[in-house]
Amino acid sequence: MENDNISPSSSESKLPLIVGILGFALGTAGLVLGIKAKGAAQAASDEAAAATVSARELGNALAGKANTADVQAVRADLDKGLSDLALNEKTLADQITALQKVASAPKATAGTGKAAVAAGPGEYVVAKGDTLGGIAKKAGVSLKALQDLNPGVNANRMQIGQKLKTK
Numbered sequence: 449m450e451n452d453n454i455s456p457s458s459s460e461s462k463l464p465l466i467v468g469i470l471g472f473a474l475g476t477a478g479l480v481l482g483i484k485a486k487g488a489a490q491a492a493s494d495e496a497a498a499a500t501v502s503a504r505e506l507g508n509a510l511a512g513k514a515n516t517a518d519v520q521a522v523r524a525d526l527d528k529g530l531s532d533l534a535l536n537e538k539t540l541a542d543q544i545t546a547l548q549k550v551a552s553a554p555k556a557t558a559g560t561g562k563a564a565v566a567a568g569p570g571e572y573v574v575a576k577g578d579t580l581g582g583i584a585k586k587a588g589v590s591l592k593a594l595q596d597l598n599p600g601v602n603a604n605r606m607q608i609g610q611k612l613k614t615k
Contacts, residue, residue, distance in 0.1 A: 570615035574606050587614035 567573045572583055580603045584594040595601075597613040 567611065570613060572612045572614050574608055574610040574612065576608050578606065579603070580606075583612060583614075589614060 572587055574583070580594060580601075581591050584591045587594065589597075594612070594614065597615070601610075601612060
């Protein structure tokens, strides 16, 4: 007679039971995951359908707002504005180039912003950034000699275009 009971000593008869339980558990987990995936897919499908409807409604609303002639007129105005802007940009670039040429041209005399002053023999015209020491060095005289030749000159208050005696 066969023994239908599972005995603790019979490991061969427990294996099919364990495999069956494991299979059942895996099948149940697969079923649960499948149901969740189906729900997520349905939700995504519903959202896509809603987005399609919204896009269609928006397209219809826009189509009712602007006709082709209006869009073409706006485009023509935009093209003209861009053309004018490019022309202005070129004109400004040409003007900047001309100003740079004038600014970089060498100056023969220094000026105060009024009439230009030219240095005569034995004179120096103060330019921007000049110091008494620098002028003395350029003129080839000592600082003391330059100060003696120009007793009324204050080194801290020299003006651009001011004449100094160097000899």
